[in-house]
Amino acid sequence: MRVAVVGAGPAGVRAVEVLVAAGHRPVWIDEAPEGGGRIYQRPPAPLQRDAKTLYGFEAKRATALHAAFDALKTRADWRPETLAWHIRAGAKRLHTLHRGAQGVVDYDAALLCTGAMDRVIPVPGWTQPGVTTLGGAQIALKAQGCGIGRRVAFLGSGPLLWLIAYQYAKAGAEVVAVLDTTPFATKAAAAPRLLRGGATFAKGLFYVGWLRAHRVRVAEGVTPLAIEGGAEGVTGLRWRDAAGREHEVACDAVGMGWGLKPEAQLADLAGIPFRFDALQHNWVPQRDAAGRTPIAGHYLAGDGAGIGGAEVAELAGARAALALLQDAGQAVDATTVARLDAALAQQQRFRAALDRAFPFPAHLAAALPDDAILCRCEGLRAGELRAAARADNAAGPAPEMNRAKAFSRTGMGRCQGRVCGAAAAEILAAELGQPVKAIGRLRGQPPVKPMPIPAPRPAREAVS
Amino acid sequence: MRLHRLRDADRPRIALTLEGQAIEAQQGDTLLTALLAGGAGHLRRSEFGDGARAGFCLMGACQDCWVAVEGLGRVRACATLAEPGMAVRRG
Numbered sequence: 131m132r133v134a135v136v137g138a139g140p141a142g143v144r145a146v147e148v149l150v151a152a153g154h155r156p157v158w159i160d161e162a163p164e165g166g167g168r169i170y171q172r173p174p175a176p177l178q179r180d181a182k183t184l185y186g187f188e189a190k191r192a193t194a195l196h197a198a199f200d201a202l203k204t205r206a207d208w209r210p211e212t213l214a215w216h217i218r219a220g221a222k223r224l225h226t227l228h229r230g231a232q233g234v235v236d237y238d239a240a241l242l243c244t245g246a247m248d249r250v251i252p253v254p255g256w257t258q259p260g261v262t263t264l265g266g267a268q269i270a271l272k273a274q275g276c277g278i279g280r281r282v283a284f285l286g287s288g289p290l291l292w293l294i295a296y297q298y299a300k301a302g303a304e305v306v307a308v309l310d311t312t313p314f315a316t317k318a319a320a321a322p323r324l325l326r327g328g329a330t331f332a333k334g335l336f337y338v339g340w341l342r343a344h345r346v347r348v349a350e351g352v353t354p355l356a357i358e359g360g361a362e363g364v365t366g367l368r369w370r371d372a373a374g375r376e377h378e379v380a381c382d383a384v385g386m387g388w389g390l391k392p393e394a395q396l397a398d399l400a401g402i403p404f405r406f407d408a409l410q411h412n413w414v415p416q417r418d419a420a421g422r423t424p425i426a427g428h429y430l431a432g433d434g435a436g437i438g439g440a441e442v443a444e445l446a447g448a449r450a451a452l453a454l455l456q457d458a459g460q461a462v463d464a465t466t467v468a469r470l471d472a473a474l475a476q477q478q479r480f481r482a483a484l485d486r487a488f489p490f491p492a493h494l495a496a497a498l499p500d501d502a503i504l505c506r507c508e509g510l511r512a513g514e515l516r517a518a519a520r521a522d523n524a525a526g527p528a529p530e531m532n533r534a535k536a537f538s539r540t541g542m543g544r545c546q547g548r549v550c551g552a553a554a555a556e557i558l559a560a561e562l563g564q565p566v567k568a569i570g571r572l573r574g575q576p577p578v579k580p581m582p583i584p585a586p587r588p589a590r591e592a593v594s
Numbered sequence: 595m596r597l598h599r600l601r602d603a604d605r606p607r608i609a610l611t612l613e614g615q616a617i618e619a620q621q622g623d624t625l626l627t628a629l630l631a632g633g634a635g636h637l638r639r640s641e642f643g644d645g646a647r648a649g650f651c652l653m654g655a656c657q658d659c660w661v662a663v664e665g666l667g668r669v670r671a672c673a674t675l676a677e678p679g680m681a682v683r684r685g
Contacts, residue, residue, distance in 0.1 A: 263651050303598065362596075580657060
């Protein structure tokens with residue numbers, strides 16, 4: 131049986147571990163040069179790799195995952211720096227790109243562990259140099275030893291916001307503000323259920339407490355107004371507090387993000403149906419608790435199958451690999467399956483509480499001013515998308531996201547709506563007076579990321 | 595935008611150029627780090643006239659850090675390691 135695993139983050143590593151232990155040698159693809167995924171991304175070799183400094187509380191987990199990866203890469207058909215740019219589920223074929231060269235991988239079973247990226251709400255001024263996602267700010271620090279600026283403000287919601295602010299402050303950056311758009315009361319209401327998360331919840335409280343104790347300016351329930359800038363990039367961040375007062379803080383960089391969303395383009399191209407997960411407020415590919423999808427021979431695990439975090443991804447990767455083996459008629463250890471199922475179910479309850487504590491502030495996305503840039507690839511402003519939804523639009527109002535894309539080019543750029551898609555959906559839904567679920571989602575298109583189109587070879591010159 | 599080297603900032607130096615101007619970087623830098631810690635300020639300009647860009651996601655997804663490297667063509671600065679002697683143009 132030929133097995134292909136896409137992704138070498140926490141889910142992919144644990145999946146390959148199970149497959150190798152069962153006697154397989156899967157083709158294993160990742161865009162990065164090494165395993166670990168974005169969460170445990172290792173710095174390039176010339177940088178020091180002291181796990182405690184890089185990963186804090188997660189050092190043990192990161193070290194264990196890296197060790198597992200290092201032991202596995204020679205026992206699998208490991209293909210680093212390789213983009214899986216298309217999947218054809220009927221033909222059971224992946225199309226790849228490695229250093230400019232195309233390839234194909236034929237498989238009998240595929241396990242997609244494609245991860246996640248930041249979910250973003252545009253703020254006026256957000257395209258200026260000096261503004262990054264929260265995940266980007268973290269990668270700059272962990273993988274490159276750099277802060278995104280000298281005086282950094284962090285804006286958004288979710289556990290990452292506080293974690294990254296803490297990591298920056300510990301590394302010696304000046305954190306000028308941590309602005310959480312979630313009101314305190316929302317988080318407090320979810321607190322009893324969050325206690326189930328045990329250590330994870332305690333770590334979250336620790337970061338918030340540490341930042342307050344070190345007199346970092348923090349505010350909750352804020353409404354971002356604008357990122358100010360000049361010729362050199364960001365100069366400040368303006369917001370309105372919960373009581374309606376306006377504030378501005380001087381800074382030269384802003385990291386922002388509102389939780390994560392699945393990188394599920396390959397699942398989409400494989401024809402796996404999606405559903406709107408109201409609690410996560412994300413479109414997620416359909417799968418059962420073990421990672422089986424409605425498309426036979428195709429499995430999903432990790433954040434690409436719905437946001438659960440790194441710990442869940444490790445469990446889900448192992449579980450999906452076992453499901454794959456079970457479906458292929460191989461015997462698996464029932465105790466292991468039962469243990470993973472129980473652990474995943476417990477994590478699911480904690481995750482639900484976390485999603486309730488940090489709900490996606492759809493109203494902020496829907497309120498983006500007409501003249502603010504929404505789609506950074508195409509330089510489109512929010513008003514241009516709204517125009518596509520109005521009754522007086524030349525071709526009639528766009529009733530759903532893909533039609534709005536065709537009319538306005540929102541999401542048609544080189545990132546394929548990865549960055550603007552979540553906010554664009556809220557803007558369109560609000561303009562049409564529909565729930566966001568009703569206006570659909572941007573369909574994936576191959577190639578899932580831009581790739582060079584090789585020019586044809588010149589005809590051989592006539593020999594004179 | 596100027597990236598601020600916070601730790602591990604004394605690695606062997608490498609030299610590259612941006613639009614012909616010398617940029618001093620460090621071994622292990624991505625092109626994005628090399629340029630934005632080296633004073634480039636930005637990496638590209640929006641094709642639609644709305645200003646300078648310097649990347650956004652830093653994880654290979656947003657495609658807003660494109661630069662051109664002689665011999666390599668267009669690359670994502672965040673996903674490409676800086677090498678000595680690279681001749682870079684803004685994307």
